[in-house]
Amino acid sequence: MLWARELIARRAPVRVRHVVAPRDELTERAKAAYFGLAIGDALGATVEFLTPNEIRHQIGVHREIIGGGWLRLKAGQVTDDTTMSLALGEAILAHGSVDAKSAAEAFDAWMKAKPVDIGNTVRRNLVLFRKTGIPEATFSEHDAGNGAAMRVLPVALACYGQPEKDVVFSNQAQAHVTHNNTISDAACETLIFMVHDLFAGRDLAEIRQQRADALVSRFPVFAFNKKRIENPSGYVVETIQAVFQAFFSTETFEDCLLDVVNRGGDADTTGAIAGMLAGARYGLEAIPKRWLSAIDGKTLGQCSAQATGLLALAGCAT
Numbered sequence: 001m002l003w004a005r006e007l008i009a010r011r012a013p014v015r016v017r018h019v020v021a022p023r024d025e026l027t028e029r030a031k032a033a034y035f036g037l038a039i040g041d042a043l044g045a046t047v048e049f050l051t052p053n054e055i056r057h058q059i060g061v062h063r064e065i066i067g068g069g070w071l072r073l074k075a076g077q078v079t080d081d082t083t084m085s086l087a088l089g090e091a092i093l094a095h096g097s098v099d100a101k102s103a104a105e106a107f108d109a110w111m112k113a114k115p116v117d118i119g120n121t122v123r124r125n126l127v128l129f130r131k132t133g134i135p136e137a138t139f140s141e142h143d144a145g146n147g148a149a150m151r152v153l154p155v156a157l158a159c160y161g162q163p164e165k166d167v168v169f170s171n172q173a174q175a176h177v178t179h180n181n182t183i184s185d186a187a188c189e190t191l192i193f194m195v196h197d198l199f200a201g202r203d204l205a206e207i208r209q210q211r212a213d214a215l216v217s218r219f220p221v222f223a224f225n226k227k228r229i230e231n232p233s234g235y236v237v238e239t240i241q242a243v244f245q246a247f248f249s250t251e252t253f254e255d256c257l258l259d260v261v262n263r264g265g266d267a268d269t270t271g272a273i274a275g276m277l278a279g280a281r282y283g284l285e286a287i288p289k290r291w292l293s294a295i296d297g298k299t300l301g302q303c304s305a306q307a308t309g310l311l312a313l314a315g316c317a318t
């Protein structure tokens with residue numbers, strides 16, 4: 001008996017630490033990931049479709065959230081990467097899980113509200129959903145754009161702690177509304193598992209090996225250790241290559257985002273995805289205050305509320 005009491009007494013403080021501290025930290029990291037997504041989107045949108053040379057000549061190093069760009073954004077305004085993620089997050093919260101029909105309806109309502117930007121594959125397959133009511137696009141080897149990968153964060157949050165097969169199923173429910181494509185699926189799943197690993201504080205070398213390198217083993221087209229990707233297109237492979245190169249070669253939130261957006265091309269989406277990963281990796285304290293205060297306050301409020309709400313759905317409320 002004495003032995004058992006001693007064991008319980010020794011275990012008690014350990015249990016307290018596991019129940020309280022990591023969940024507080026988890027919420028902070030979830031918020032940082034969502035803020036990172038919005039910041040990368042707003043920062044990158046200014047230089048979307050510019051080449052690195054054009055950025056150098058016009059701006060030097062692009063490092064401030066100033067709006068403009070081809071979309072003529074206000075400073076701090078975000079684009080479809082963030083607003084589609086928020087639409088999906090709302091649908092997940094309303095339904096209580098990731099559901100294809102709810103996601104399709106939310107994306108359709110988002111499109112009706114005339115977003116500042118919309119991808120071609122997203123538009124085409126949402127128009128089709130409006131006609132057919134079927135929330136799954138037809139499989140297409142051509143629909144390998146980054147439009148599903150840019151909005152995986154709410155799925156990552158709602159599915160934190162779930163078995164991998166359930167996560168894969170949930171992601172496909174949202175992704176296939178617009179992008180029913182094997183390469184897109186692989187990219188989405190890799191990003192979600194990386195976010196989970198970063199939330200769990202796993203070793204970065206392990207994450208690189210077991211997620212990024214594993215993706216390349218399954219689909220060699222994603223190899224990102226060869227030539228430097230500049231001017232990445234909206235093809236999900238180039239997006240992931242640019243993001244991984246920036247993410248694994250830098251050691252701060254700011255450097256990661258500056259590296260990826262100054263490559264130009266689809267810079268709002270590479271910025272959004274890199275920002276999500278960097279937020280999950282480095283946490284709230286690492287996000288430059290000037291970037292956080294530059295983002296539209298309503299957007300930040302929605303990101304924060306969804307981070308908390310979606311984690312609660314996953315059974316990880318603080």
Ligand SMILES: [Mg+2]
Binds near residue numbers: 079080081117269
């Ligand atoms: Mg965008």
